[in-house]
Amino acid sequence: MTPGSVTIHPVRIPFIVPAPSGPVSRFVFSFLICTDASILLIDTGVSGSEQTIFGKIRKTGRKPEEISTIILTHSHPDHMGAAKAIREATGCTIAAHSLEKAWIEDTQRQEKERPVPGFSGLIGGPVHVDRLLDDRDIVPLGEGRSIEVIHTPGHSPGSISLLLRPEMALFSGDAIPVPGNLPVYDNPAESARSVERLMNIEGIQYLFSSWDKSREGEEVYWAMDDGYAWVEQVSGAVRDMMAAHPGIDPGELTLLVMKEIGLPPEAANPMVTRTIMASVRPPGNSR
Ligand SMILES: [Zn+2]
Incomplete structure (x- = not known):
């Protein structure tokens, strides 16, 4: 069966994180997958x-109420922040990996356990997860088209990537670290393994990452290679700094590592320290 038409619209969303050293401008991408029948929001x-x-949807001549499903790649505020408002406006269902459910449904707990600066301003409130997703689950989109769930932990325990078939478009959330960006993941070893797993999927034509521009063709695999190398570089810098400064406290270690990997130390925040301490901890200890 030949699938009907599908259009993918990246939606770039700028926002401000009130970091300890002053406001930091960031952005994140959401993605609209528009088929003839409905709209899926990643x-x-x-x-x-x-x-x-909603503005983007209207510009394409469709209606926000056509959003039938939101898939959350994970629970962090820049991915689920508007989920409550969108559900209230559209009545859509919400799907996410089982390991992210607790933090999506209890955002106060998330804030306590992962205190992102400015958390309460970034998140509109908790939402119920209607459908739990697991590795290799298939979400049918009709007309022979589907999304395959790929569990890619590391950035967070239940981070997922989504492969749209037959277009072979991969939506990787925050699973592929972007070189030169602040390193933010819970478990560097898992993160590297997840990128490796994505690299081993043949025939991916498009890559849509939450923090990076869209990639096409061979650039897809180059971006994954670069992401893998970045995780290794950060972990190597942590090891080197620990060896040179035994017993150093986490804040100082963060500043030294930031300098070593070429990032401005003033951009340091608790998320980066969390990442760096995860590189210090023995592997397998993700939270
Ligand atoms: Zn995230």
Whole structure:
């Protein structure tokens, strides 16, 4: 069967994180997968992003109410922040990996366990997860088209990537670290393994990452190679700094590592320290 038409619209959502050293401008991508029958939304951006997302939908001549499902690649505020508002406006269902459920449904717990600066301003509130996703689950989109769930932990325990078939478009959430960006993941070894797993999928034509521009053709695999190398570089810098400064405290270690990997130390935040301490901990200890 030949699938009907599908259009993928990346939606770039700028936002501000109030870091300890001052506000940091960031952005994140959400993605609209528009088929003839409905609209699937991958991630929602921070609180308030529904206006940007709905605006994009209207520009394409469709209606926000056509969103039938949101798939959250994971629970972090810049991915689930507007989920509550979008569900209230559209009545859509929400799907995510089982290991992210607790933090999506209890955002106060998430804030306590992962205190992102400015958390409460970035997240519109908790939402119920209607459908739990697991590795290799298939979400049918009709007309022979589907999304395959690929569990890619490391950035967070239940991070998932989504492969749209037959277009072979991969939506990787935050699973592929972007070189030169602040390193933010819970488990570097798992993160590297997840990138490796994605690299081993043959025939991916498009890559849509939450923090990076869209990639096409051979650039897809180059971006994955670079992401893998970045995780290795950060872990190597942590090891070197630990060896040179035994007993150093986490804050100082963060600043030294940031300098070593070519990032401005003033951009350091608790998320980066969390990442760096994860590189210090023995592997397998993800939270
Ligand atoms: Zn994230």
